[in-house]
Amino acid sequence: xxxxxxxxxxxxxxxxxxxxxxxxxxxxxxxxxxxxxxxxxxxxxxxxxxxxxxxxxxxxxxxxxxxxxxxxxxxxxxxxxxxxxxxxxxxxxxxxxxxxxxxxxxxxxxxxxxxxxxxxxxxxxxxxxxxxxxxxxxxxxxxxxxxxxxxxxxxxxxxxxxxxxxxxxxxxxxxxxxxxxxxxxxxxxxxxxxxxxxxxxxxxxxxxxxxxxxxxxxxxxxxxxxxxxxxxxxxxxxxxxxxxxxxxxxxxxxxxxxxxxxxxxxxxxxxxxxxxxxxxxxxxxxxxxxxxxxxxxxxxxxxxxxxxxxxxxxxxxxxxxxxxxxxxxxxxxxxxxxxxxxxxxxxxxxxxxxxxxxxxxxxxxxxxx
Numbered sequence: 584x585x586x587x588x589x590x591x592x593x594x595x596x597x598x599x600x601x602x603x604x605x606x607x608x609x610x611x612x613x614x615x616x617x618x619x620x621x622x623x624x625x626x627x628x629x630x631x632x633x634x635x636x637x638x639x640x641x642x643x644x645x646x647x648x649x650x651x652x653x654x655x656x657x658x659x660x661x662x663x664x665x666x667x668x669x670x671x672x673x674x675x676x677x678x679x680x681x682x683x684x685x686x687x688x689x690x691x692x693x694x695x696x697x698x699x700x701x702x703x704x705x706x707x708x709x710x711x712x713x714x715x716x717x718x719x720x721x722x723x724x725x726x727x728x729x730x731x732x733x734x735x736x737x738x739x740x741x742x743x744x745x746x747x748x749x750x751x752x753x754x755x756x757x758x759x760x761x762x763x764x765x766x767x768x769x770x771x772x773x774x775x776x777x778x779x780x781x782x783x784x785x786x787x788x789x790x791x792x793x794x795x796x797x798x799x800x801x802x803x804x805x806x807x808x809x810x811x812x813x814x815x816x817x818x819x820x821x822x823x824x825x826x827x828x829x830x831x832x833x834x835x836x837x838x839x840x841x842x843x844x845x846x847x848x849x850x851x852x853x854x855x856x857x858x859x860x861x862x863x864x865x866x867x868x869x870x871x872x873x874x875x876x877x878x879x880x881x882x883x884x885x886x887x888x889x890x891x892x893x894x895x896x897x898x899x900x901x902x903x904x905x906x907x908x909x910x911x912x913x914x915x916x917x918x919x920x921x922x923x924x925x926x927x928x929x930x931x932x933x934x935x936x937x938x939x940x941x942x943x944x945x946x947x948x949x950x951x952x
Contacts, residue, residue, distance in 0.1 A: 598842025599727030651678030
């Protein structure tokens with residue numbers, strides 16, 4: 584049994600494993616403790632955007648066509664209009680969450696991180712804990728234990744500047760993907776995401792503000808329901824919480840948070856994993872320099888654009904009239920949608936886009952009848 588380590592990471596999901604890998608890349612010892620056993624699943628859209636793949640590459644994890652299904656861009660659609668755009672650079676990949684988790688577990692293990700699965704952990708203070716009843720000492724503590732983070736509450740980092748909850752419901756269907764895009768359908772109950780994850784499987788997720796959504800997730804999306812009418816269901820419906828949460832601080836002294844425990848954007852952005860992977864590098868660099876304080880502004884910078892894009896899209900989600908007019912506007916000027924996707928991918932500056940296109944977009948939005 585290990586009796587001491589440089590960093591104790593609580594949570595063995597993608598964020599915790601990414602942190603472990605980034606730490607080991609810098610020669611820092613770490614222990615990951617997780618209550619579940621791999622592979623850990625989660626009801627998410629299962630799409631990795633090009634920036635997420637670049638961040639994974641930096642961690643030494645390369646995804647290939649054997650892992651999932653490549654997609655080339657994003658399509659928005661409602662009952663009356665649709666618009667799509669290819670990524671300004673690179674491509675994304677749809678991959679089952681369990682497959683991604685297994686790849687990260689393998690990389691973390693090969694990097695020399697110590698992984699404790701099916702384990703119980705009790706914090707004693709900021710430098711000592713019990714793992715399955717055995718004591719372990721550490722210099723740094725990292726909370727990677729998700730939306731309901733116990734480490735966040737224990738450390739006093741639970742003060743949020745902004746918080747909003749929505750809910751996701753996921754299924755998998757056995758059907759050949761019909762599009763080169765991740766498709767986002769806008770309807771009365773929320774947004775429906777279609778992500779190709781293999782040659783014969785698509786992931787379907789409804790994201791809604793209704794926690795007790797008791798209807799078929801396809802009921803408001805007849806065009807999708809028709810495509811999936813005879814497709815076998817490959818997984819039982821699974822639910823999860825998706826939160827917009829911004830914390831005042833994500834690090835204090837010797838304790839830091841990463842991934843959903845450190846705040847999150849709504850799943851509508853598709854940027855949750857990419858943010859976690861970038862946070863892992865920033866956190867590891869701060870620990871390497873012995874100064875967690877520098878992680879706070881780095882974390883803020885990483886989340887700035889995803890939070891801004893989340894606010895924009897949630898405005899559409901919250902107001903049907905805005906969504907209808909925005910979709911009509913984007914469908915009539917698809918080059919604007921391409922520019923928005925470039926902003927979302929960090930290839931174009933958000934402020935530049937707002938100054939250049941904002942007045943035109945606003946005028947056309949208001950003049951639509």
